[in-house]
C-alpha cells in the first residue's frame with residue numbers, strides 16, 4: 211500500500227494487509243501524535259488496511275504558537 | 277471499534293475518554309465541549325460579536341466553524357506575518373474557509389501595513405521569532421478587535437497548548453504568566469475580552485474535526501517553529517499521557533480549578549498599573565509598548 215507521511219512530505223510502500231495499529235508500530239509512530247486518513251476519512255487502530263489502500267499519516271502536534 | 281453513543285462503526289478513538297466515536301457523534305461531541313466551555317466560563321453572551329484569530333491551521337479553523345455553527349456572530353482575523361510561502365499559503369486556507377461559509381475575514385498585513393515582517397523584525401529587535409511574532413499578534417488581536425467594535429477575541433489554544441504553556445510556567449514558577457493563564461480574561465480599560473473556547477479539546481481532536489468536517493487547513497508547520505520549547509513540553513506531556521490517559525486534562529483543569537483563583541490576583545494587580553502607549557494607545561507597563569518598539573527598530577534597521 212502507499213503511505214504518505216507529512217512534515218516533511220514523503221511516500222513509502224508498505225505491504226498489506228495490516229492493521230492501522232501495527233502499521234504505526236512498524237513505523238515507530240505514536241498513535242496519539244497522528245491521524246490516519248483513508249479515502250478522506252479517519253480510521254481507528256483496529257481497522258485493516260489492504261494492500262491496495264492509499265493511506266495518509268498526518269501529524270497533529272503543531273509548533274506552539276503560544 | 278464502535279461508537280460509544282450510537283454503536284455505529286467508529287472513526288476515531290479518544291483514549292482519555294476511553295471511547296470511540298462515529299463521525300456524527302464525534303463532531304457533536306466537539307461542538308458540545310466548546311458550547312460547554314463558552315457557557316461555564318461566561319465567555320460570550322448571545323449578542324456579543326467575537327473576532328476569531330485565524331491562522332489557517334486546524335485549531336483556529338475548527339474554532340471558527342464551531343462558533344458559527346453554535347450561532348455566534350463570529351468574524352475572522354487573519355494576520356499576514358510575512359513568513360515566506362508559509363504566510364501566503366496559510367492566508368489561502370483562511371480565505372477559502374471564509375468564502376465557503378460566507379463569513380467575514382478581516383485581514384492585517386504586517387509588511388504592508390506596518391512595514392516589517394517577522395524574520396526581519398525579530399532580527400532587528402534581537403528577539404526570538406516566536407517572541408516577536410507572539411507580541412505582534414497579541415497587540416494586533418486587541419487593536420483590531422477594539423477598532424471593529426468586537427466584545428471578544430477568540431484564539432484556538434487547545435488542551436495541549438495550554439497544558440504545555442502551564443508546564444513551562446510552572447517549571448519557572450512564573451506567577452505573572454500563571455495569573456494570566458485563564459480560559460477567559462475579562463475586558464478592561466484598553467482591552468477586549470480574550471477567550472479560549474477550545475481548552476477542552478486536544479489537538480488530535482481539532483485536527484480530526486477538520487478532516488471529518490471537510491475543513492481544509494494548512495498541515496505544514498511555520499518554518500520558524502523548529503526548536504520552539506513548547507514543542508518539547510508537548511512531547512513530554514504526551515509521553516506521560518501515553519501511559520496514563522487523562523493526565524493532561526487533570527493537570528490543566530486542576531490548575532484552573534484550584535490554583536488559578538489564587539494567582540489571578542497577581543495578574544489583576546499588574547493590569548491596574550498599565551498606561552496607554554503614547555503611539556498606539558494600547559495598554560502597556562510604561563512608555564512605548566513592545567509592539568511599537570519592535571516596529572520602530574525593524575524599520576530603522578532595514
Ligand code: SF4
Pocket residue numbers: 273274275276357394405406407409410498499500501
Ligand atoms: S511558530 Fe512562531 S513565528 Fe511561526 S507563526 Fe507561530 S509564533 Fe509566529
Ligand SMILES: [Zn+2]
Pocket residue numbers: 279280281282283284297298299300301302
Ligand atoms: Zn455515533
Ligand SMILES: [Zn+2]
Pocket residue numbers: 553554555556557558564565566567568569
Ligand atoms: Zn504602542
